[in-house]
Every structure is written in C-alpha cells, then in structure tokens.
Amino acid sequence: MNRIDYNTPIATLQQLLEAKGWIGEEQIVAVEKAGESNMNMVMKVDTDRRSFILKQSRPYVFKYPNVAAPEARTLTEYRFFKEIKSTSLVGQMPTILQFDAKDYLMMMDYVHNAKDMTYLYERREVPLDSFNSLMESLNILHGSSPVDYPSNIELRELNHQHIFHLPFLEENGFALDTVQPGLQSLAEPFKTDTALKQKVKELGAHYLEPGNVLLHGDYYPGSWMQTDEQIYIIDAEFSHYGFCEFDLGVMAGHLIMVTSDTSYLDRVLKAYAHEYEEQRVLQVAGTEIIRRLIGLAQLPLIRTLEEKSQLLDMAKKLLLS
Numbered sequence: 001m002n003r004i005d006y007n008t009p010i011a012t013l014q015q016l017l018e019a020k021g022w023i024g025e026e027q028i029v030a031v032e033k034a035g036e037s038n039m040n041m042v043m044k045v046d047t048d049r050r051s052f053i054l055k056q057s058r059p060y061v062f063k064y065p066n067v068a069a070p071e072a073r074t075l076t077e078y079r080f081f082k083e084i085k086s087t088s089l090v091g092q093m094p095t096i097l098q099f100d101a102k103d104y105l106m107m108m109d110y111v112h113n114a115k116d117m118t119y120l121y122e123r124r125e126v127p128l129d130s131f132n133s134l135m136e137s138l139n140i141l142h143g144s145s146p147v148d149y150p151s152n153i154e155l156r157e158l159n160h161q162h163i164f165h166l167p168f169l170e171e172n173g174f175a176l177d178t179v180q181p182g183l184q185s186l187a188e189p190f191k192t193d194t195a196l197k198q199k200v201k202e203l204g205a206h207y208l209e210p211g212n213v214l215l216h217g218d219y220y221p222g223s224w225m226q227t228d229e230q231i232y233i234i235d236a237e238f239s240h241y242g243f244c245e246f247d248l249g250v251m252a253g254h255l256i257m258v259t260s261d262t263s264y265l266d267r268v269l270k271a272y273a274h275e276y277e278e279q280r281v282l283q284v285a286g287t288e289i290i291r292r293l294i295g296l297a298q299l300p301l302i303r304t305l306e307e308k309s310q311l312l313d314m315a316k317k318l319l320l321s
Contacts, residue, residue, distance in 0.1 A: 002103050004056060005041055006033050013045070022098045022107055023047065035116055036222075038063040038297065039073070039237060044110060051110040052097060057237070064296070070154040073237040074104045080236040083146040083214070092137050093233050094225075111232060117221040120258045121301045131255075133231045134224060135271040138251065141233075142213050142244050142274050149214060152240040156208060159217070159238060163287060164204030167295035168197050179298055182305045187294035190312065199319050203283050211242035213274075219247045220254040220288075222299075244276055249284020253315075257289055257301060262314055279321060286319030 002016055010028050017023045026047040034044040034053055040062050043054045057074045061067040081096045098107035120126060166172045170191045176183040190196065216223065217238025225232040248268055255264040265285060269278060292299050293308055293315075303311070 002105070003058075004043070004054065004105075006031065006043060020098070020100060026050070036118075037235075038222075039069065039235070051112070053094070053108040053110050055106045055108065057104045067158075069158055071104055073152075073155050074099075074106055075101060076150050076152045076155070076239060077235075077237040078106060079146075079150060080239045083144060083149070084141075087140055087144050089137055089140045089144075089233070092133075092231065111225065111227060114225045114227045114232065116234075117224040117226050117231070118300050120221050121299060124258060124260075126255055126258060126264075130226070130231060131267070132271070134251070135268065137231070137233055138216075138219065138247060139271075139273040141216060142247070144214050146214055149239075149241050151210065152217075152238070153208070155238060156217075156240055160204055160207055162296055163291050164200050164207065167191075167291040168200055174294070174296055176294060180305065180308075183294070183308070186305060186309055186312065190290055190294060190316070193316075196316060196319060199283060200287055203280075203287060206243065206280075207246065209242075211240075211244075213242060213244040215240055215242045215244070215247045217242070217247070219251045221258070243280065244272075244274060245280040246284055248272060248276060249281045249286075250288050252281065253285035253288035253292070256285065256314065257292065257299070257311060260307065260311065260314075262318070265318075282318040282321045286315040286317070286321075289315035290319070 004013060004016065008031070010031060013031065014028045026049045028045055028047050030046040032044050034042045038061060039057070041056045041058065045052055045054055055074065057071050059068060059071040061069045078096065078099050081093060084090050084093055094111055095109040096106060097109055099105070117130070168191055176187055216233065216236055217240055218235060223233060223235045225234050252265045252268045255268070256262055265282060269276065269281065289311055291297070293312055
C-alpha cells in the first residue's frame with residue numbers, strides 16, 4: 001500500500017500520482033494540510049496547472065492515532081459520491097476525480113475560496129440562506145433510494161462508542177479540565193444520571209440497527225463547506241442506511257450549540273420534507289450536545305462554563321423528553 005502524508009516529499013508524490021495516471025504533464029509545486037480533518041489525512045496539492053485534494057484513510061482516526069478505525073471507510077464515502085450523482089445534490093458536493101480502492105486514496109476537485117462552516121460557533125448565528133440550503137440538501141439526500149448500500153457497521157460501532165457510550169462513563173480517561181478548567185466537574189452529573197444514561201443506551205441500540213433512509217451520518221458544521229456562491233456537503237464516510245432522526249437531531253443539536261436557541265429544533269422539523277418521530281429527533285439532539293461538550297470529539301466552541309452548563313441542561317431536557 002502507498003501511504004502519503006503532509007511530509008511526503010513532493011518528488012515521491014509526483015512519482016506516485018504519475019504511476020497511477022492521475023497527473024500528466026504537470027508538476028507538483030506545493031502541498032499543505034487541507035483543514036482540520038479528524039478522521040483522515042486530507043491534503044491540498046498545487047501543481048503548475050491546478051489544485052486538487054487528496055484524501056486517504058488509515059486503520060485509525062488520523063487525529064487520534066490510538067483510536068482504531070476501519071481503513072475501508074473511504075470506500076463508503078466513494079459509494080456515497082457515486083449515489084449522489086443521480087440526484088440534484090451532485091452540484092453541492094466536490095467532484096471526485098480519481099479513486100484507488102487498494103490505497104484507500106481519493107482525489108477530489110479543490111473548491112476555491114471555500115471554508116468549512118465551523119466559523120458558525122464563533123459567529124453564534126446561522127444565516128437564513130445557509131439554513132435553507134442545508135435543509136434542502138438533507139431533504140434531497142433523505143429522498144434518495146440507493147440499492148445495496150454498505151452497512152458501514154464497523155465505523156458505526158466506533159461512532160456509537162464516542163456518541164452513546166464513552167462520554168457517559170464515569171472513568172473514561174477524558175481529561176476535560178485540559179479542554180477548559182472546571183469542565184470535568186460540570187460533566188460528572190451526566191455520568192451518574194441513571195435515567196439519562198438509560199435513554200442514551202436505548203437510542204444507541206437503535207443507531208446500530210438497519211434503517212430505511214440514506215444518512216450523511218455526520219451532518220454538522222465541520223461537514224459543511226461554504227463559498228460566496230453556495231454550500232457544499234463533504235466527509236460522508238459515516239453514511240449508512242439508518243433512521244432519519246439521526247441526521248436531523250445532529251444538525252439541530254449543533255445549531256443549538258451555535259445559537260443557544262432551542263427553537264432551531266422546530267425550524268429544522270418544519271423545513272423537513274419527510275416523515276419523522278419528533279421525540280427521537282429531540283433525543284438525538286440532546287445526546288449530540290452532551291457528547292460534544294463532555295466527550296472526546298471537542299468543537300471549536302468558545303463558551304464560558306456557565307454557557308456550557310446551560311447547554312447541557314437544555315440537552316438533558318431534550319433527551320428526557
């Protein structure tokens with residue numbers, strides 16, 4: 001297997017891509033890290049003619065090498081891109097230029113002047129046109145009907161651990177005070193609340209069951225990329241057939257963390273074009289807020305302890321609704 005990273009010499013990368021037939025009479029002039037990817041190695045490559053993205057998975061989470069993860073997750077993401085080609089969502093995702101299943105390596109078009117939408121956490125508001133575009137994309141996705149889509153069960157099991165299990169363990173090894181002094185104490189009541197943990201356990205079991213809707217699986221600002229003209233959806237390696245309320249709840253949970261406004265639940269549900277169970281959406285939203293505040297997968301969310309306490313209280317009410 002040919003593995004690359006940000007320290008791979010340009011000459012070596014040039015030779016590899018030429019051997020694959022991915023570049024012709026062009027010369028690589030620069031490489032750099034492309035954003036803050038957690039799961040995979042994502043690299044921007046500049047040649048003397050164009051720019052493109054290389055994305056490659058590892059048998060672990062790229063940001064956390066001690067966390068094992070299925071290396072074949074790029075196969076699922078590639079399948080997602082192939083399925084989307086038959087829908088109107090195709091223009092809202094970067095173009096896949098090449099894919100090598102043996103090396104788990106994907107080459108994508110570079111979208112110029114794009115930034116991921118994690119800036120929303122600092123901005124603390126969600127522009128209406130952005131919200132409408134994101135809901136339109138989700139409606140299109142959930143209305144698609146691919147055949148024999150991969151179960152993605154290994155990656156879902158990893159996700160299950162970090163959403164529904166580890167954040168709620170009393171001894172999980174997460175040094176939360178290194179994230180923000182006082183956060184460890186703030187988290188303790190959520191690790192000992194029996195009723196809350198039972199709800200999370202039931203929801204987690206449902207997450208692992210097969211569903212009837214194609215989900216993005218990680219529909220939050222880090223998977224949304226924006227230019228002046230439009231929003232793109234990226235990072236679909238967690239995609240699978242599941243229950244629609246998962247994508248809805250994750251999205252709503254993050255919009256609540258951005259704005260501290262639970263009315264975004266109603267706004268998401270009113271804009272959704274398919275059937276759903278409201279209580280389950282609320283429970284997913286609550287779980288997502290809690291796990292993002294006291295779990296391993298931290299966000300660029302600059303909030304006081306008091307603000308985080310208020311968000312956690314909101315989340316608990318949603319989860320126990």
